[in-house]
Amino acid sequence: MLKVKDLHKSYGPVNVLKGVNIDFKPGEITAVLGPNGSGKTTLLKSILGMVIPQKGAIMLDGASILGNWQYRDKIAYVPQIANFPGNIRVEELIRMIRDIRPGAGAYQELAETLKLTPFFKKKLSALSGGTRQKVNLVLAFMFDAPLVILDEPTAGLDPVALIILKDLIAEQKARGKTILITTHIMNLVEEMADKVVFLLDGTVYFHGAVQELKEHTGRDHMEKAIAAILEKSYA
Amino acid sequence: MLKILKYSFTDLMRSRWSYIYFLFYLTLGFVLFFLNTDLTKAVITLMNIIIVLTPLIGTIFGVMYYYSSREFTELLLAQPVKRHTIFAGQYLGVSLSLSLSLVVGVGLPFVLYGIFASAAIWDFATLLMIGAFLTFIFVALAFNMALFFNDKIKGFGAAIILWLFMAVIYDGIFLLSLMLFNDYPLDKLALGATMFNPIDLSRILILLKLDISALLGYTGAVFKDFFGNPLGMVVSLSLLGVWVALPVMLMLRQSSKKDF
Numbered sequence: 332m333l334k335v336k337d338l339h340k341s342y343g344p345v346n347v348l349k350g351v352n353i354d355f356k357p358g359e360i361t362a363v364l365g366p367n368g369s370g371k372t373t374l375l376k377s378i379l380g381m382v383i384p385q386k387g388a389i390m391l392d393g394a395s396i397l398g399n400w401q402y403r404d405k406i407a408y409v410p411q412i413a414n415f416p417g418n419i420r421v422e423e424l425i426r427m428i429r430d431i432r433p434g435a436g437a438y439q440e441l442a443e444t445l446k447l448t449p450f451f452k453k454k455l456s457a458l459s460g461g462t463r464q465k466v467n468l469v470l471a472f473m474f475d476a477p478l479v480i481l482d483e484p485t486a487g488l489d490p491v492a493l494i495i496l497k498d499l500i501a502e503q504k505a506r507g508k509t510i511l512i513t514t515h516i517m518n519l520v521e522e523m524a525d526k527v528v529f530l531l532d533g534t535v536y537f538h539g540a541v542q543e544l545k546e547h548t549g550r551d552h553m554e555k556a557i558a559a560i561l562e563k564s565y566a
Numbered sequence: 567m568l569k570i571l572k573y574s575f576t577d578l579m580r581s582r583w584s585y586i587y588f589l590f591y592l593t594l595g596f597v598l599f600f601l602n603t604d605l606t607k608a609v610i611t612l613m614n615i616i617i618v619l620t621p622l623i624g625t626i627f628g629v630m631y632y633y634s635s636r637e638f639t640e641l642l643l644a645q646p647v648k649r650h651t652i653f654a655g656q657y658l659g660v661s662l663s664l665s666l667s668l669v670v671g672v673g674l675p676f677v678l679y680g681i682f683a684s685a686a687i688w689d690f691a692t693l694l695m696i697g698a699f700l701t702f703i704f705v706a707l708a709f710n711m712a713l714f715f716n717d718k719i720k721g722f723g724a725a726i727i728l729w730l731f732m733a734v735i736y737d738g739i740f741l742l743s744l745m746l747f748n749d750y751p752l753d754k755l756a757l758g759a760t761m762f763n764p765i766d767l768s769r770i771l772i773l774l775k776l777d778i779s780a781l782l783g784y785t786g787a788v789f790k791d792f793f794g795n796p797l798g799m800v801v802s803l804s805l806l807g808v809w810v811a812l813p814v815m816l817m818l819r820q821s822s823k824k825d826f
Contacts, residue, residue: 342825381643381826404646416638418580431569432645470641 332357332509333378333478338387340373347373348384349533357477360500360510362520365530366561371513372411374530375482378511379408391478404434407476409467411483411513417456421447421466424455428470438473444495445469460487472499479503481512485519497523517553529557531564567655570642574659578631584667587623591671599679605686606776609693612672613772616697617765618733621704624664625729628708631660633718640826653709653821657814661705665698672697692775696768699806703764704729706813713820736763764809771802 333355340348347370355361363371376382378389380396380403389396396402415424429435442448445465450458458466464487471479481500485493500523503510514520520527520541527544529537537544537560541553548556578584594615598608635656642652676690708725715721740759744752760766 376826379644381640383823383825400648401646403644406644408644410640410644415641416577416635418577427573428641428645431573431642431647 332392333511334388334390335374335378336388336390338374338377338384338389340370340377340382340384347533348377350387351530351533351535353528353535353538355509355511357509358504358507359525360504360512360523361526361528362524363511363513363528363530364520364557365536369530370533371530372482375480375511375513378480379403379406404432405476406478406480407471407474409471409481409484411486415455415463415466418454420452420454421458422451424466425469425473429473432474434475435473436475438469441472442469445492461489461492464488465492468496468499472503477508479508479510481510481514483513483515485514485516517557521553529560531560536560536564567651567658570647570652570655571659571662574631574635574656575663577635578627578660578663583627584663587664588667588671591668592674595672595675599675606689609686609689609776613693613696613769616668616672616693617700617768617772620664620668620697620700621729621733621765624661624701624704625708625725627660627664628705629712629722629725631656632709632712633721643826649822650818653818654814657705657709657817661702664701664705668697668701669694689772689776693772696772696806699810700764700768702810703806703813706810706817709817710813710820713817713824732763732765736766761805764806767802767805767809771799771806774798774802 335351335353335355338348338351339346347368351370351374353361363374365371373382377384378396380400384397391402391405394402419427425438429438439448442451445468447462447465447469450462450466455463455466464484468484471481479500484496488496497519500510500512512519512524524541526539527537527541528535529544537547539547545551545553545556548559550556550559594612598611599605602608602611639652639656643649672694707728711725711728712721715724736759740756744756760770
C-alpha cells in the first residue's frame with residue numbers, strides 16, 4: 332500500500348531523516364514512535380507532500396507521490412496542532428473543506444458522536460483545544476480515504492472523546508484501511524497498534540509487532556520497552 | 567483556484583481593516599472632489615497618496631494574511647489541491663479585495679461628482695488602474711517575503727523595508743547619484759533606474775497621461791523625451807505588467823519548494 336524507500340530529509344545542517352525504509356500494509360495500524368525531534372512529523376509530512384525530501388521515494392499503490400497532488404485524495408489527515416482561521420464558524424469550515432475537496436460523506440452523525448454539534452455556530456477562535464481537535468477529526472473522517480494519518484490525535488481530548496476516537500480508529504481498521512499514528516500515549520499504542528515503527532536519530536531503529544518490541548527489549552510494558560531503547564541510545 | 571480565491575476574498579471582505587481602508591478612500595475621494603474646484607489638482611493629490619499608500623497597504627495586508635492563515639494553508643496543503651492553486655488563489659483573493667476597496671472607495675465619489683461627463687475620466691481611470699497594479703505588485707512581493715521568512719517579525723520587517731526602499735530610499739539614492747555625477751550624461755541611467763522601481767514607473771505613467779511636464783522631474787522628462795508620449799505609456803504599462811508577473815512567478819516557485 333504505502334512504501335517509504337531510503338528517505339532523506341535535512342533542514343539546513345540538521346539531518347532529520349537519514350534513510351528511512353518502511354513498508355506499511357493495508358488493514359494495519361502502525362504507531363510511529365520516537366523521542367522528540369526524531370523525525371516522526373517530518374516523515375508524516377513527507378508522505379503528505381508538505382515537506383519535500385532531498386532523496387528517496389514514497390510509493391502509494393505502486394505510484395510515486397513526490398511532486399504529485401492527486402494522490403492526497405486517498406489520505407485523511409489529522410494534524411498535530413489544530414489551529415484554524417479564527418473568524419469563521421465550525422459549520423463554515425466544514426462546508427469550505429467539503430467544497431474544496433469533493434467526495435465527502437455525511438458528517439452530521441460523526442459530529443453528533445463527538446458531541447460537536449452544539450458548537451457548529453461558534454467561531455473557531457472561541458473553541459477549546461480539545462473541541463478544535465474534534466473539528467479536526469470530523470474534517471478528516473468525513474472522507475472515505477484508504478490511508479489515514481493521525482499526528483498526535485489525542486492532544487486535548489477528554490476521556491470520553493478518547494474512547495470515541497479509539498472506536499473511530501478501530502472502525503477504520505475494520506474497513507481495511509492503512510493507519511499511521513504518532514502518539515506519546517503508550518496505552519493507546521498497546522491497545523490499538525498492530526505494528527510499531529521506532530524512529531531514532533532519523534533512522535528506523537525498530538519495525539515490528541508490539542509483542543516483538545517487548546521481546547526485543549525484554550520488558551513486558553510498552554512504556555518500559557521504549558524507555559529501555561531510549562536509555563540505551565542516550566548512554 | 568477559484569474556490570480558494572473565493573474564500574480568501576470573502577475572508578478579507580469580512581475583516582474590519584478592509585472597511586477602514588475602503589472608508590479612507592471614500593472620505594479622501596469626497597474631500598478631494600467636492601472641496602476642490604480644480605479636477606487636475608485633485609487627481610494629482612490622489613496620485614501622490616495612491617502611489618505611496620497602495621504599496622504600503624498591499625505589503626502589510628499581504629504579509630499579515632500569509633502569516634495569519636498559515637495553519638489554514640497547512641490544512642489545505644494536506645488536501646488534494648495543487649500548491650500553485652492554493653497560493654495563486656490566496657494571492658488573487660488578497661489583491662482583488664484590496665483593489666476593490668480602492669476602486670470603489672475612490673470611484674464612488676467620482677461617479678457622484680459626475681465624472682462620466684468630464685474629460686478627466688481617462689486620467690482618473692489610469693490612476694485607478696495604476697493603484698490596482700501597485701496593489702498586485704506589492705502583495706506579490708509581500709507573499710514572497712513571507713514565504714521566505716518563517717519568522718513573522720523577520721518577514722514583516724523585510725517586506726516593510728522593501729516598501730520603504732521603493733517608495734523613499736530609491737529616489738534618494740537616485741537624486742544623490744544625479745548630483746554626484748552631474749557632469750556625465752545620465753539619461754540612459756535615469757531611464758534604466760526608473761524601470762527597476764514600480765512606484766517611480768507608476769508616477770511617470772500618470773504624469774505622462776496628465777501631460778504635466780513641470781511635475782515630471784528629471785526622470786520623467788528623460789522618459790518623455792526618449793519614448794515620446796504614447797510609446798512611453800505603452801512601455802511603462804507593459805513594464806508594470808512584468809513587475810506583476812515576475813514576483814508572482816517567483817512566489818509560485820518558492821511555494822512549490824518550501825517545507826511546511
